[in-house]
Amino acid sequence: MKNILLFGAGKSATSLIDYLLTNAPRQKWHITVADQDLMLIKSKTGKSYYATPAAIDIKDPAVRQPLIQETDLVISLLPPQLHIIVARDCLQYKKNLLTASYIDPEVRKLEKEIEKAGLLFMYEMGLDPGIDHMSAMKLIHSIEKKGGQIFSFKSYCGGLISPDSIDNPWQYKISWNARNIVLAGSSGASFREKGKARELTYEQLFDHTKTIQVPGLGKLAFYPNRDSIGYMEAYKLENIATFMRATLRFPDFCEGWNALVKLGLTNDSTKIQTDNLTYFNWATQHLHLDKQLGHEDNMARFLGVSSKSKVIRQLRFLGLLNGEIINMGEQTNAAVLQHIVEDKLKMEPADKDMIVMLHEIEFERRNMATRMHSYMITQGEDNVRTAMAKTVGLPLGILAKLLLQEKITLTGLHIPVMPEIYNPVLRELEEFDIRFEESFE
Structure with missing residues (x-):
């Protein structure tokens, strides 16, 4: 045993x-x-x-x-x-x-x-990081084996809510660790674009979101994820012009989250006393309020949006514009925000989440430039057996089985970028409907 x-x-x-x-x-x-x-x-x-x-x-x-x-x-x-x-x-x-x-x-x-x-x-043997590494390396090795020269690599992944379960202005619900969601992007991002190293601060990340077309879903927003450049060596793509790993969200989420960042509500470094502090006063702690304006107008003026805008509706949905007392003792802003989103953006029992992953690789072979798309969309069953739990947990379980069966002899500290790992793991993941579709243009 x-x-x-x-x-x-x-x-x-x-x-x-x-x-x-x-x-x-x-x-x-x-x-x-x-x-x-x-x-x-x-x-x-x-x-x-x-x-x-x-x-x-x-x-x-x-x-x-x-x-x-x-x-x-x-x-x-x-x-x-x-x-x-x-x-x-x-x-x-x-x-x-x-x-x-x-x-x-x-x-x-x-x-x-x-x-x-x-x-x-x-x-890094989960979803992102994990399945992203394995599926990307399988594509990269296949292209290179056929003589292709890769010059652009972009990889996107997002833990989202299924469109059928969207019922709030954020177009988002929590399917994984809420603290990680609150702090996501806080270290900024670095990537390479058209031969130049690019860096974005946390304050810039959600302000510079772009969109990408995903089959069957339409446009999703993305923002660069952490240190992409650090993976160029692991992928053996050190010399290509463009290399970026990014996080996917529905567009409304990024717009609203950008407002929370501007308000300083994701800060995890300084504690404040929340007893007898209202949610509105907490949310506007860095604002100079005009006493002649109402809560929504003050907030809209600071954010540079209309008081009838989607962003104001999002903040209202989180309860940030009311006079209720927080009463959580001494907490960081991030801890208060985590408490709020765990309550307001929680998945209900019948809700289904969704994982979307997309690789976009541009390469040249026989003097012909080709763009390849490889994408995976996986739906959860309910708020416990989520797509997130499935895609994070199954790669670990499959590799555990391979190890205990002594089918893996690899030693050392690694991430899953080698064929002896990704081939059997991706093969078994297909049995759980975690599979990629490919297209070329």
């Missing part, structure tokens, strides 16, 4: 746990799910004979380390800042580690030790 230890039972863990438990009888696995919330674990594992819930404080080495010692494979869906403590334990106790999170500078320092120990630490 092989043992799998999963840290984290949150929104993204549902499909992963389902996959591991479905495969457990045939593969002779046992899964331990560790999280601080016992009821949350049990809601995901049910009464399965093949699952053991472990309600623990992840930060406590006295309970964390024995679990790692006793397992054959560790999967981490913890908040990003906690991965490093698990990674150090996995190195100490010689355990392979899989996670959907980005490679961070701290684990990068362990790279030589991981390789020396003969372990595999596979990071």
